[in-house]
Amino acid sequence: MLPAASDVFNALRPQGPDGVKVVILGQDPYPTPGHANGLAFSVRPDVAPLPRSLANIFRELEADLGARPATGDLSFWARQGVLLLNTVLTVPAGEAGGHRGLGWERLTGEILRRLDERPRAFLLWGRDAARLADRHLVHGHHLRIETPHPSPLSARRGFFGARPFSRVNRWLAERGDRPIDWTGSSEERPHE
Numbered sequence: 064m065l066p067a068a069s070d071v072f073n074a075l076r077p078q079g080p081d082g083v084k085v086v087i088l089g090q091d092p093y094p095t096p097g098h099a100n101g102l103a104f105s106v107r108p109d110v111a112p113l114p115r116s117l118a119n120i121f122r123e124l125e126a127d128l129g130a131r132p133a134t135g136d137l138s139f140w141a142r143q144g145v146l147l148l149n150t151v152l153t154v155p156a157g158e159a160g161g162h163r164g165l166g167w168e169r170l171t172g173e174i175l176r177r178l179d180e181r182p183r184a185f186l187l188w189g190r191d192a193a194r195l196a197d198r199h200l201v202h203g204h205h206l207r208i209e210t211p212h213p214s215p216l217s218a219r220r221g222f223f224g225a226r227p228f229s230r231v232n233r234w235l236a237e238r239g240d241r242p243i244d245w246t247g248s249s250e251e252r253p254h255e
Contacts, residue, residue, distance in 0.1 A: 064153050064154070064155060064156075064162075065092050065093070065094060065095075065096065065098075065099040065153065065154050065155070065156055066092055066099035066100055066101045066153070070099070070100050070101035071101055071152050071153060072101065072152070073100060073101025073102050074101055074102050074103065074141070074146060074147050074148045074149075074152075075146075075174075076141075077138070077141040077142050078141065078142075078144055078146065080177050080178060082144050083144055083145075083146045083178060083183060084143075084144035084145070084183060084184065084235060084240060084243070085144060085145045085146070085183065085184040085185075085186065085231055085235075085243060086145075086146045086148060086175075086178060086183060086184070086185045086186065087103055087104065087140075087145060087146070087147050087148070087186045087188065088103070088148050088149070088150065088171075088175075088185065088186065088187050088188065088192035088195065088196065089103040089104055089147075089148070089149045089150070089188050089189065089192060089212070090149060090150060090151065090159075090160070090188075090189050090191045090192065090212060091149050091150065091151040091152075091153075091154045091159065091160060091162065091163065092149060092151075092152070092153065092154045093106070093114050093116075093154075094154045094155070094156060094157050094158055094159045095114065095156075095157075096156050097110065098110060098114055099154070100136075101152075102137055102138060102141055102147040103147040103148055103149045104116060104117050104120060104137060104147060104213075105117075105135060105136060105137035105138065105140075105141075105147055106135040106136065107135075107136060108134040108135070108136040109134075110134075110135050113135045114135070115214065115215045116212070116213045116214045116215075116218075117135050117213075119213040119214070119215065119218045119222065119223070120213050122223070123213070123218075123222060123223055123224075123225070123226075123227070123228075124228055124245055124246065126223070126224075126226075127226045127227070127228045127229050128228055128229060128245060128246060130246040130248065131246055132245075132246055132247040133247060139244070139247055140243065140245070143241075143243050143244065144243075145243060146174075146178075148171060148174065149167075149171070150163075150167065150168055150171050150191045150192060150195050151163050151165075151167040151168065151171075151191075152167050152170070152171070153167065163191075168195060171195060172195055172198060172199045173199075175195065175196060175199035175200055176199045176200075178200075179199065179200045179201060179202050179205075180202075181204070182202075182204040182205055182206075182238070183205055183206075184205065184206040184208070184231045184234055184235065185200065185205055185206065185207050185208070186208050186210075186227050186231065187207065187208065187209045187210070188210055188211075188212050188213055188222070189211065189212030189214075189217070190212075192209075192212075193209045196209075206230070206231065206234040208225065208227045208230060208231070210222045210225045210227065228243070228245045231243060232245075
């Protein structure tokens with residue numbers, strides 16, 4: 064099972080519900096051993112090459128904002144109030160979608176229902192994410208950006224060119240909220 068049992072709920076650790084400004088909702092964890100770390104789309108800093116979905120996210124980020132993070136570790140997004148959540152929190156090694164329908168969707172649905180209380184930005188990447196959001200987000204006060212999943216199989220059908228990062232930051236700024244540093248430009252870097 065991936066990620067490791069100790070990492071399954073990592074997405075829920077950095078912020079309580081009140082600290083969440085943005086939700087990135089994906090599908091399920093990376094099925095490649097050593098990739099999934101409990102934060103949707105994120106990997107540990109030493110993972111190379113990047114999973115193809117994450118490489119596509121970085122490609123869109125560069126097109127949108129002109130830069131990208133130094134590594135695939137997106138924990139600095141989570142510390143800023145970005146909930147990196149998948150609709151399903153575990154996957155069998157090598158079997159994408161293998162734990163779909165086992166009950167994770169009920170838990171993630173409850174999380175979405177709790178987050179529906181006040182305006183937030185939702186990046187819904189893929190059909191599974193959009194369907195779950197349709198069932199559990201009832202208020203119209205959110206920014207909802209629905210695109211195909213960033214996987215190589217679907218990114219060209221509308222993920223590329225969606226400019227979700229600048230759109231979220233513009234929405235946050237209009238609300239008086241601090242924008243997200245998507246590229247890590249303000250993160251402290253370790254001394255080399």
